[in-house]
Amino acid sequence: MTVQDLIKSTLRLIGAIGQGEEPTTAELTDAMTALNLMLDSWQNSGYISPVQYSDLLTDIKHAKSLQRAFRYNLAIEIAPEYGITISAEVLAMATKAMQVIRNAHIEMPEATFDIPITDNGWYDGRKS
Numbered sequence: 256m257t258v259q260d261l262i263k264s265t266l267r268l269i270g271a272i273g274q275g276e277e278p279t280t281a282e283l284t285d286a287m288t289a290l291n292l293m294l295d296s297w298q299n300s301g302y303i304s305p306v307q308y309s310d311l312l313t314d315i316k317h318a319k320s321l322q323r324a325f326r327y328n329l330a331i332e333i334a335p336e337y338g339i340t341i342s343a344e345v346l347a348m349a350t351k352a353m354q355v356i357r358n359a360h361i362e363m364p365e366a367t368f369d370i371p372i373t374d375n376g377w378y379d380g381r382k383s
Contacts, residue, residue, distance in 0.1 A: 256322060259311040262286040265329045268345060271337045283311055289332045290325065302356050320359075324352035 262283055266272045271282075278286075287308060297303045303321070315322055327349035334341050341349075 256315050257311065258287055258290070258308045258313050258315060259283060261315060261322065261325060261329070262290070262311070265326050265333065268326065269330045269334045269337065269339050269341065271333075271339065285336065286329065286333055287311060289336075290329050293328060293332050294325075297356075302353075320352070320355050324349070324356050327352050 263272070263278060265286065266278050266282065267274065272278055291307050294303065294306055294308075298305045303317075306317075308315075315325070317325075327345060330345050331341055331349050
């Protein structure tokens with residue numbers, strides 16, 4: 256999938272263009288700018304590695320789950336520019352896709368114990 260494919264799919268998702276219609280160059284450029292701003296905020300939040308797109312024909316080489324998050328969350332980002340209210344279904348999908356990303360990037364703290372446990376599970380002669 257290219258950046259342009261993602262943007263066209265997102266514009267169809269929100270109803271800004273119909274099946275088979277092509278967005279204008281300005282619409283593609285504006286959406287790519289919105290995509291880059293969104294990705295920058297995700298990177299600052301620690302959800303993704305730094306990435307910016309400067310060419311509409313660049314292949315998006317991220318996992319499908321991340322591409323899904325791009326699509327549904329970009330829909331939320333650009334819909335106001337078209338005077339479109341996001342449907343509950345699109346909002347739910349965007350939320351779910353972001354949750355997958357957040358869950359994938361949770362750092363588990365190292366476990367600590369008050370009582371040291373030996374290899375056999377006993378401590379100081381008593382079962383711990």
